[in-house]
Amino acid sequence: MRRLPVQMIGLSLICASLSFAQHDPLRTAFQTIDSLYNSGSYLRAEVEARRLLEYANLNDTMYVEIHKYIAYALIAQGKTDLGKERFAMLLSLSPAYTLDPVLTSPKILAVFNEAKRDFISTKRSLQEAVFNPINEHGSSVSYRSMIFPGWEQYYTGRKTSGIIFLSAGILTLGSGLTFEILRSSARQDYLSERTLAEIDNKYKIYNRYYRAEIASFAAFVITYIISEIDVITASHSTVILQSNLLPVGQSGITIALTF
Structure with a gap:
């Protein structure tokens, strides 16, 4: 009988916790999104999931779930x-994330697996291109080339290459930032709509800016990588071959090959 008060206190705490959870706005929002998706209201589920991104107190786990619902x-x-x-x-937040093949539809699972393969491949390529030492002699890439494409080429006297890479870098990065601003504004526009027709119309505008933003930043990354490769290969473009055809002490023949 002495344990009864302790048990009652524990039961009260559990009930209070459940009551709080039922009124948790985030939990309610996730339940709403899940209900909309399961009922076939895919556009509304997507919009509600995007609105959920506006919450300030989201952790990485919540972001992963939101991105999953949107996908x-x-x-x-x-x-x-x-x-x-x-x-x-989603994978940028949780690279080890997996979907249950039993509970996930084959179509969604196929798209996810393709996205994961591309994510791993891109990540590996960037690491190899930027961080792996290509120069077998051990010299490091100048900080100028790592800050912005074209700077190192221009600094070392390769004016034409420098101007080309600088222009490409400024154009692609500038376009990416511009489309990011436009995309952010368009996102607010379609999230503020309430009718499905207007939501779909505003979303198409948002989607165009979003894809243009991704393409611009991807082009900048490609420009950056090509510039890095150009700097590295240019620094080793001259190979000196010495042919000592005459006896020691006499002049030899030095052949310089430039690639």
């Missing part, structure tokens, strides 16, 4: 490429 909803609407891009965002 699911996009794929269900036939927007496979956008769903794949959303899975890439």
